[in-house]
Amino acid sequence: MTRNPRLLSTVALAGALLLAGCTAGSTDTSTSKGGKATLTFLTFETPNLDAKYWDAAIARASAKVPGVTVKKLVSPSADRTGYAKQLDSTGQFPDIMIGLNPAGFAEAGKLAEWSDEDLENYIDPRANTYDGKVYQLPYATQATFVYYNKNDFAKAGIDTPPRTYKELLDASAKLKAKGINPFVVGGGGKDSWADMFPLICTVATDVYKETPDWLAQRRAGKVKFTDPAFVAAAQKVADLAEKGYIDRAGLSRSYADTEQAFRDGKGAMYPMGSWFSASADAKKPSFETGVFAWPTDHGSPALPGVTGGGMTVSSKASDVDLAKKWAKAFMEDEKNLNAAVKADALIIAIKGYTPPDNMGPVYEETVAAYRRAQSADGVVNSFSQETGDGSLPPGLADKAAAGVQKLLSGGMTASEFGAYMDSQWTKATR
Missing domain, CATH: 3.40.190.10 (Periplasmic binding protein-like II)
Structure with a gap:
C-alpha cells in the first residue's frame, strides 16, 4: 500500500x-x-x-x-x-x-x-x-473493503450487505435514521493517507471499472482528472460527507484512533485495506464484523487491489x-x-x-470476498496505491490525500478537486 x-x-x-x-x-x-x-x-x-x-x-x-x-x-x-x-x-x-x-x-x-x-x-x-x-x-x-458492524445493520433493519450503490445509500440513510453514524473515516496529521479509502473505492467503481488503464492514459495526456468520470467519483465522496453519512468531526483522527473508533462502535462501516481484518480478529470488538466490497451502480464487482x-x-x-x-x-x-x-x-x-x-x-471472509471478485474478473487497480508504468508520479498520492481532506470537509468541490489533481500532476511531472 x-x-x-x-x-x-x-x-x-x-x-x-x-x-x-x-x-x-x-x-x-x-x-x-x-x-x-x-x-x-x-x-x-x-x-x-x-x-x-x-x-x-x-x-x-x-x-x-x-x-x-x-x-x-x-x-x-x-x-x-x-x-x-x-x-x-x-x-x-x-x-x-x-x-x-x-x-x-x-x-x-x-x-x-x-x-x-x-x-x-x-x-x-x-x-x-x-x-x-x-x-x-x-x-x-491487499485490497480495499468495507468492514461493517453486523449489530448496527440489524438495528437498522438491513438484512444483507449492499449490492449496488443505491443500496449503499439506502443503508446509510437507515443507519443515520437510527442515530448510527454510517461511516467511520479518519486521516488527521501524518495519517492523511487514511482518508483516501472512500475515493479509492469510487474511483474503482466509476473510473477503473470501465477504463482499467485510466492512469496510464492520464500519463499519455488522453484523459484528465477534470473529466466527468473522475469528477463523478469524487462527487460521490463529497455527497457522503454532505449528507452526514461520513462524520466530518472524525476526520482529524489518526489512523490508529480511527481504527479504534470503529472497534468502539462509533460507526457502522469502515472502508479500509484488507490488513484491518488482522486487527479485527486479534482485537475483537463487542460486535460481529462483516465484509463487503464497495458496490458499483449496477452490482458488478470492481474491487480495488494491488x-x-x-x-x-x-x-x-x-x-x-x-x-x-x-x-x-x-x-x-x-x-x-x-x-x-x-x-x-x-x-x-x-x-x-x-x-x-x-x-x-x-x-x-476477506479472502473469500477477494477470491469472488477475482473469479468474476472484478479486481481493478487501487487509486493512489498503483505501482508500475500506470501509477501516480512520486509524491502525488500525498497531495491527493490532502485534497480529499478538503473534499470531505466541504472546503473543495468535486470539480475543484479534479482541477487540483490536474494541477498537482503538472507540477509533479515537470
Whole structure:
C-alpha cells in the first residue's frame, strides 16, 4: 500500500536516521569485504507490524544468508517512499527496502532488476513492471473493503450487505435514521493517507471499472482528472460527507484512533485495506464484523487491489547479489510469511503457500470476498496505491490525500478537486 504523510526536513532526517538503526551493523552505508556485507534495510512500523515483528523476521532471513549483517532503518512516517527519496538526496539511499513505490527510482536506474529466475516462485511475476522490467518482488495482495458492524445493520433493519450503490445509500440513510453514524473515516496529521479509502473505492467503481488503464492514459495526456468520470467519483465522496453519512468531526483522527473508533462502535462501516481484518480478529470488538466490497451502480464487482509490496534492492548496494539473496530469503521464508499474514492479513502471492490454519473469521471472509471478485474478473487497480508504468508520479498520492481532506470537509468541490489533481500532476511531472 502507498501511504504519503508529510516529509521530514533534511536536518530532522539525519537525526531520525541515527535513531532508527537498531540491529547489527556499525555504519550508515553498505559495506562489503571478503564475501560479507553490512546492508541497510528500510522498513516501517504500524500497529500491526511493530518492532518485534520486524526484528524477528530480519533474524530469520539473516540466519539463511551467512555473511550479511543488516542495519534496520525505520521510516519516521508511513511515507517510506518519501523518506527513501530524502535518504537518496543525502547520499544514504538504503540497500534494501520493503513496500517502496519504485516509481521514479526505477526510471532513474537506482534499483536492481529482478530476473525471471528470481521471480519463478511468484504467482503474478510481471506485476508492476516499468518498461517491462520488475523492480519489486510481488509477494502479496491487499485490497480495499468495507468492514461493517453486523449489530448496527440489524438495528437498522438491513438484512444483507449492499449490492449496488443505491443500496449503499439506502443503508446509510437507515443507519443515520437510527442515530448510527454510517461511516467511520479518519486521516488527521501524518495519517492523511487514511482518508483516501472512500475515493479509492469510487474511483474503482466509476473510473477503473470501465477504463482499467485510466492512469496510464492520464500519463499519455488522453484523459484528465477534470473529466466527468473522475469528477463523478469524487462527487460521490463529497455527497457522503454532505449528507452526514461520513462524520466530518472524525476526520482529524489518526489512523490508529480511527481504527479504534470503529472497534468502539462509533460507526457502522469502515472502508479500509484488507490488513484491518488482522486487527479485527486479534482485537475483537463487542460486535460481529462483516465484509463487503464497495458496490458499483449496477452490482458488478470492481474491487480495488494491488499486488506487490515486496523487496526492492538498490543498484548501488555494495554487493547487489548478496542483497538480493537476503531480500528473497526474507520474502520467501514460510515463518516470515505466516507472521505477515497473522499480523497484517496479507493475501500471499507466492506459489504453494498456504496460510496458517488458525486464521480468524474476518480474515477468512476477506479472502473469500477477494477470491469472488477475482473469479468474476472484478479486481481493478487501487487509486493512489498503483505501482508500475500506470501509477501516480512520486509524491502525488500525498497531495491527493490532502485534497480529499478538503473534499470531505466541504472546503473543495468535486470539480475543484479534479482541477487540483490536474494541477498537482503538472507540477509533479515537470
